[in-house]
Amino acid sequence: MWREYVKMELGFVESLRRRWGVLGIDVEDTKGKGKQRAREADEDEEMEVEKIQVDAEDEGDEGEAARRQIMQGAIVKSVMSSAAKALPKIELFISLQDLLATYPCPASLRDTLLDHLFTLLHETLPADPAAIRLFATRRLLPDLEGEALVDTLKDANERLSSAVRDQNAADERLASAYASFVRDWCQKDIDDSLKGYLITSLQLLAQRKSATPSPALLAETITLLTAYQDSLHEYLPPTSNTPERVLRLARKFTGKDNTKHSAQVWLARLDAEKQFATGEDAKRAWDEARGVVVGTGTDTVWLWGLDPEPDWETTNGRGTGSMETEVGERVRLLERLLGEGHRMQDATAWSAVQETLLMRYAKATDIELKIRLRLETVEEGEVPPAGIRKRKRARGDTGSDARSPSMAYVDARAARVRHVGAAYLMTARVWREVFAQEEAASEEVPACSGRVLETIFEQWRRKDGVHATIAWARWLLAHGKAKAATDIVMRARSSLSDVERIELEHLWKKEVDEDVEATSRDDLEMDPRVSL
Numbered sequence: 121m122w123r124e125y126v127k128m129e130l131g132f133v134e135s136l137r138r139r140w141g142v143l144g145i146d147v148e149d150t151k152g153k154g155k156q157r158a159r160e161a162d163e164d165e166e167m168e169v170e171k172i173q174v175d176a177e178d179e180g181d182e183g184e185a186a187r188r189q190i191m192q193g194a195i196v197k198s199v200m201s202s203a204a205k206a207l208p209k210i211e212l213f214i215s216l217q218d219l220l221a222t223y224p225c226p227a228s229l230r231d232t233l234l235d236h237l238f239t240l241l242h243e244t245l246p247a248d249p250a251a252i253r254l255f256a257t258r259r260l261l262p263d264l265e266g267e268a269l270v271d272t273l274k275d276a277n278e279r280l281s282s283a284v285r286d287q288n289a290a291d292e293r294l295a296s297a298y299a300s301f302v303r304d305w306c307q308k309d310i311d312d313s314l315k316g317y318l319i320t321s322l323q324l325l326a327q328r329k330s331a332t333p334s335p336a337l338l339a340e341t342i343t344l345l346t347a348y349q350d351s352l353h354e355y356l357p358p359t360s361n362t363p364e365r366v367l368r369l370a371r372k373f374t375g376k377d378n379t380k381h382s383a384q385v386w387l388a389r390l391d392a393e394k395q396f397a398t399g400e401d402a403k404r405a406w407d408e409a410r411g412v413v414v415g416t417g418t419d420t421v422w423l424w425g426l427d428p429e430p431d432w433e434t435t436n437g438r439g440t441g442s443m444e445t446e447v448g449e450r451v452r453l454l455e456r457l458l459g460e461g462h463r464m465q466d467a468t469a470w471s472a473v474q475e476t477l478l479m480r481y482a483k484a485t486d487i488e489l490k491i492r493l494r495l496e497t498v499e500e501g502e503v504p505p506a507g508i509r510k511r512k513r514a515r516g517d518t519g520s521d522a523r524s525p526s527m528a529y530v531d532a533r534a535a536r537v538r539h540v541g542a543a544y545l546m547t548a549r550v551w552r553e554v555f556a557q558e559e560a561a562s563e564e565v566p567a568c569s570g571r572v573l574e575t576i577f578e579q580w581r582r583k584d585g586v587h588a589t590i591a592w593a594r595w596l597l598a599h600g601k602a603k604a605a606t607d608i609v610m611r612a613r614s615s616l617s618d619v620e621r622i623e624l625e626h627l628w629k630k631e632v633d634e635d636v637e638a639t640s641r642d643d644l645e646m647d648p649r650v651s652l
Contacts, residue, residue, distance in 0.1 A: 390406055
């Protein structure tokens with residue numbers, strides 16, 4: 121709203137400038153006092169000029185001074201001052217800077233308004249890291265290029281790095297602001313020598329001996345050296361212009377007393393290990409990191425070796441057997457991570473990490489069972505009975521020869537549910553995901569009856585009675601078991617609080633109404649008497 125207010129006043133000033141220009145009034149001329157005429161003014165314009173001349177003569181120097189102040193942005197400045205008082209947030213100043221830097225107005229007016237804006241910024245948010253960055257980079261306008269860009273960028277870098285140096289890493293937020301400044305400019309289309317200059321400046325600041333190491337500066341140094349080591353080789357310091365030297369720095373940074381527990385620094389090192397070291401070195405580094413990281417980013421470190429999540433929906437040229445191996449390895453890795461909760465230094469972070477791991481574990485085991493179903497189908501159609509039994513025994517699937525592949529699949533899915541429920545601390549969110557997976561399986565494989573879903577429901581309702589009941593009742597209703605669905609909902613009401621009971625009744629009414637509507641629509645479509 122404040123941005124639009126400022127924009128409106130800018131438009132007003134510029135409309136006056138154009139109007140007075142057409143009328144021949146030069147408000148910048150302090151001697152003419154607004155008495156010049158436009159050479160080509162029509163009769164109406166001449167009358168307007170005469171009127172303004174009379175007003176100016178009546179007002180004297182005060183009227184002329186007022187016009188000059190308007191043209192110099194007095195009204196706009198007043199609005200910006202009011203905005204700063206009403207909304208003292210960095211987002212306001214960033215928005216107004218973007219507006220002023222791009223609005224079509226005379227350069228002198230733009231400079232005047234920007235100077236006023238940054239004076240307000242310094243007065244309003246003197247210690248805010250984002251404000252300090254914005255103030256230091258205020259001359260970096262979009263149209264800068266060539267030597268002007270080089271000089272202005274170096275000046276901004278010196279101002280911002282000096283601010284960090286003066287803080288002596290007392291405020292990690294300011295260090296992060298400088299790190300993001302260097303990263304942002306390295307991602308722009310500027311000369312490689314400038315990128316090398318910025319990265320070198322960052323590295324020198326991060327490694328200065330007189331200060332407490334800053335995780336933000338150390339992490340960004342490794343990240344940028346890893347990203348630009350190849351393309352900026354000749355512009356980087358000799359101590360960090362090869363993969364081996366970058367790795368040495370990364371390992372050194374995670375060994376410092378002040379940063380060895382920082383997830384931010386470890387993530388930068390892990391990415392360097394992944395790019396420059398062997399796979400085994402990266403795995404060992406990840407294993408070490410999981411045992412020492414604390415605080416923000418701990419969950420990201422624990423999940424680092426699992427990303428990116430594979431796309432199991434497409435084979436991408438892989439055979440079914442190859443996919444089975446990959447998914448199996450994924451399942452074993454997730455099981456190992458789920459068993460390592462005791463290694464996490466930050467106990468409060470384990471619940472969130474465990475839930476994420478369980479969500480991925482549920483997905484991986486679901487895919488594993490689907491692949492097994494496809495293998496069973498192929499075996500049943502193409503392999504002699506002796507071969508089928510041999511392959512099943514090799515996978516440990518004994519005692520299922522007497523059953524059809526689909527029934528063995530149902531038993532495997534039920535076993536999966538029992539296993540995760542007994543082995544892990546499942547949350548309502550994970551049970552919801554598992555229920556959705558089994559619901560989909562029940563549609564794909566007719567033999568997958570509601571037996572597995574009912575098992576999940578009994579576990580899930582202990583964590584979330586409302587949504588577990590609705591999900592199970594919805595499935596029953598969709599499969600022609602309306603009475604059983606109603607009974608489930610009625611039984612659930614007695615164990616819920618008043619608030620939960622109201623929510624349950626609301627959701628169940630919605631489900632029933634949708635079911636009735638769908639049934640009526642189907643009946644109409646099937647009735648041959650309905651005219652199209």
